[in-house]
Amino acid sequence: MSDAPLTIAVPRGALFKGTLELLDAIGIDTAEVRANDRRLVFPELGIVTMRPSDVPTYVEAGAADVGITGKDVLTEQDERKIVEVLDLGYGGCRMVLATIETPPGRPDPASEALRRLGVMRVATKYPRICSRYFERTGRQAEIVEVKGSVELAPVTGLVEAIVDLTATGRTLQENGLVVREEIMSSTARLIANPVSYKLKAAAIDDLTAKMRAAREVVA
Amino acid sequence: MIHPTPSGTRDVLPDEMRELRAITDALRATFEARGYGEIRTPTIEFEDVLRRGETGVDPAYRVFDDHGHVMALRPDMTVPIARVAATRYANAEPPLRFSYTAHVYRGVRPHRGQMREFLQSGIELIGSPAPDGTIEVLTVLCEALDATGLSGYRIALGSASLYPALLRRLGVPEEVGRILLGALGDGDFVSLEREVTERGLDESLLSVPQMRGGPEVLEEIAGSEADGLRRVIAGLDDAVRDRVVLDLGLARGLGYYTGAVFDVLSPTLGEPLGGGGRYDDLLGRFGRPLPAAGFALHVDKLHLALAGVRA
Numbered sequence: 001m002s003d004a005p006l007t008i009a010v011p012r013g014a015l016f017k018g019t020l021e022l023l024d025a026i027g028i029d030t031a032e033v034r035a036n037d038r039r040l041v042f043p044e045l046g047i048v049t050m051r052p053s054d055v056p057t058y059v060e061a062g063a064a065d066v067g068i069t070g071k072d073v074l075t076e077q078d079e080r081k082i083v084e085v086l087d088l089g090y091g092g093c094r095m096v097l098a099t100i101e102t103p104p105g106r107p108d109p110a111s112e113a114l115r116r117l118g119v120m121r122v123a124t125k126y127p128r129i130c131s132r133y134f135e136r137t138g139r140q141a142e143i144v145e146v147k148g149s150v151e152l153a154p155v156t157g158l159v160e161a162i163v164d165l166t167a168t169g170r171t172l173q174e175n176g177l178v179v180r181e182e183i184m185s186s187t188a189r190l191i192a193n194p195v196s197y198k199l200k201a202a203a204i205d206d207l208t209a210k211m212r213a214a215r216e217v218v219a
Numbered sequence: 220m221i222h223p224t225p226s227g228t229r230d231v232l233p234d235e236m237r238e239l240r241a242i243t244d245a246l247r248a249t250f251e252a253r254g255y256g257e258i259r260t261p262t263i264e265f266e267d268v269l270r271r272g273e274t275g276v277d278p279a280y281r282v283f284d285d286h287g288h289v290m291a292l293r294p295d296m297t298v299p300i301a302r303v304a305a306t307r308y309a310n311a312e313p314p315l316r317f318s319y320t321a322h323v324y325r326g327v328r329p330h331r332g333q334m335r336e337f338l339q340s341g342i343e344l345i346g347s348p349a350p351d352g353t354i355e356v357l358t359v360l361c362e363a364l365d366a367t368g369l370s371g372y373r374i375a376l377g378s379a380s381l382y383p384a385l386l387r388r389l390g391v392p393e394e395v396g397r398i399l400l401g402a403l404g405d406g407d408f409v410s411l412e413r414e415v416t417e418r419g420l421d422e423s424l425l426s427v428p429q430m431r432g433g434p435e436v437l438e439e440i441a442g443s444e445a446d447g448l449r450r451v452i453a454g455l456d457d458a459v460r461d462r463v464v465l466d467l468g469l470a471r472g473l474g475y476y477t478g479a480v481f482d483v484l485s486p487t488l489g490e491p492l493g494g495g496g497r498y499d500d501l502l503g504r505f506g507r508p509l510p511a512a513g514f515a516l517h518v519d520k521l522h523l524a525l526a527g528v529r530a
Contacts, residue, residue: 062489079328081490083406087413189409195484195491197406198375198466201431 006196006203009059009067011052014167015188018090019068023047025214026207056080056191065196066204071186072165076126083192086208089215091188093167095129097122097181100154108180109154110161114139123153124163133163133183151175227327227335239338239522243320245366246340246516250318253359255342257318260299266291271504272298274475279326279335292324297475297498297513300343305505313346313509320518334519341495341515345502348510350450353479353497356512357451360495361459363516364483369525372492373484374462375431376448377469379476379496382428384444389421403428404470428468436465447478475501483516485524492520 010019010033020030033042033049041048048064053076055069060080072095074084099110110120119140124130127145134141146153150164155175165186166172169179190211192204224230231239247257266289269278278291293299296319304315320340327333342359344352357374364372382403386396395418402410408429415425423441430436434452437445445467452460469480480496495514502509 060489081406084409087409193489194406195486195489198431198464198482199373199484199486201464205429 005046006065006200006207007046007048007063009055009064009069010047010049011055011067011069011188012049013052014093015052015068015070015091016049018088018188022068022088022090022211022214026210053077056082059191059193062193062195064193065200066190066192066207068188068190070165071189072126072129072184074189074191075184075186076129078128081194083194083197084189085192085197085204086190086211086215088188088190088211092185093165093187094185095126095163095183096166096172096179097133097161097163097183098154098166098172098177098179099161101176101178110180113160120161121159122161122163123150123159125150126163126165129183130163151177225335227333229334235522239518242367242518242521242525243338243340245368246363247318247320249359249363249366250342253316253342253362255316255318255344255359257320258300258303259319259321260293260296260303262292262322263290264293264299264302265289268302269293269298272301272475272501273504274298276325278324280324294325295323296321296339296341296515297343297501300345300513301501301505301511304343304345304509305502305507309507314352315345316342317345318342338518339493339515340518341493341513343511343513345511346509347512348499349447349478349497349512350454352510352512353451354454356495356514357455357463357481358459360481360483360514361462364521367521367525369485369521371486372462372524373464374459375466375469375482375484375491376451376463377466377480378445378448378478379470379480380447380478381444381467382470385424385427385442388442388444389424391420391424395420399424400470403468430465430467432465434460434463434465436467440467451479479512481514483514487527488520488524490520491517492524493517
């Protein structure tokens with residue numbers, strides 16, 4: 001059995017802070033990671049840092065043995081062959097359908113488009129979650145994939161609605177958007193490469209047990 | 220000018236071909252020496268023959284013949300060989316031993332390492348029940364991998380019947396069992412934990428499929444569900460047993476497995492480079508009920524593992 005240390009894919013972005021706190025809590029000193037904004041690889045800690053949406057790619061290929069990313073990312077990339085090991089509890093947020101706030105008595109622009117035009121245009125960074133949601137709810141949608149700030153799309157008239165992630169709802173509110181429907185909720189997950197999960201079973205089980213014990217502290 | 224090949228297909232040029240040929244020659248020589256004669260079947264079969272296998276891997280590419288019958292490219296070699304055994308060897312005395320090195324076709328979304336056309340090399344042992352048949356197949360598998368020069372590989376061994384037997388023993392309703400098996404098949408232990416906890420089910424439904432390691436993990440199984448695996452482990456030669464890592468949560472994608480299932484793992488590759496198991500019900504669907512077992516190696520992935528490239 002391989003006793004090589006684990007390589008952990010750590011997400012930068014919204015889950016970065018919670019992940020580093022969790023790693024600190026299980027005895028991996030992440031001071032170096034916090035101090036280096038540009039360095040991506042920390043071999044002495046067994047840590048590689050990347051965008052949350054890249055974590056499943058590296059873990060699926062075995063370039064990292066385990067990784068941490070959001071359930072939203074895993075749902076969007078559900079064809080990835082990875083093992084979802086543990087719900088880490090932090091990084092809580094909701095995937096919502098939001099549209100421009102209308103005065104009382106005026107219909108929601110997305111429902112209005114659906115009624116009159118037969119289709120609503122929806123901007124999102126999560127095209128697969130979005131299209132599956134509209135299929136499931138029996139509505140026709142034209143999905144517009146954007147890479148940057150999704151809130152811009154309905155404000156400029158590109159679309160009538162957005163499907164996006166929100167933690168506090170502040171960004172939506174500041175852009176005059178209001179949550180109409182909740183699609184799913186998401187938290188950070190520990191995932192593992194299926195081969196590492198077997199060949200490095202003891203190390204992964206040990207890490208999982210430590211994270212399970214520490215997650216209450218972080219959350 | 221650009222003349223692309225269809226997505227998920229590729230050319231093999233002489234340098235690579237020489238290396239692939241060395242691998243398949245080593246595999247073929249092992250299979251032949253063990254009495255597994257090589258056979259060839261049509262790349263294209265009638266779709267209802269392929270579907271009769273109920274493998275869960277449906278053919279993806281179909282055409283019509285001049286009578287309007289639907290034909291399809293084979294998604295694996297196990298079903299065509301089951302057809303051969305049931306028709307061409309209908310009265311032959313079992314066990315029957317066959318090997319193959321052939322291209323198969325799947326309707327995957329091509330990304331890294333996922334091809335729509337790929338080369339499989341493997342064996343089928345028909346008419347030899349568990350545990351002896353399983354032991355023979357695992358033994359030939361290790362011999363074949365050794366012959367290619369691959370080192371450091373492991374066989375992750377589990378059982379397709381273990382978790383269903385556990386569900387039955389604990390009296391879990393069938394529809395709940397299906398939910399748990401679905402989560403297990405997805406490798407989603409978060410959902411599995413939630414279902415087991417929220418429904419107040421026995422904790423072993425969560426802990427057993429997470430058991431991985433040496434033969435000692437079987438000692439933690441209270442019931443008789445693991446007896447099949449115990450008998451296989453007991454019958455293996457030391458050299459083969461040393462290669463085996465038990466994985467009681469192993470669920471292979473193909474639906475026809477009935478007993479032992481296994482994946483071939485290499486520390487240099489992030490995904491299995493082959494696998495197999497027992498399918499005691501498959502031959503019966505073609506009218507010749509016989510227990511069977513076999514494996515298929517993904518030749519390109521074996522090549523990657525040999526090259527020591529992390530795929």
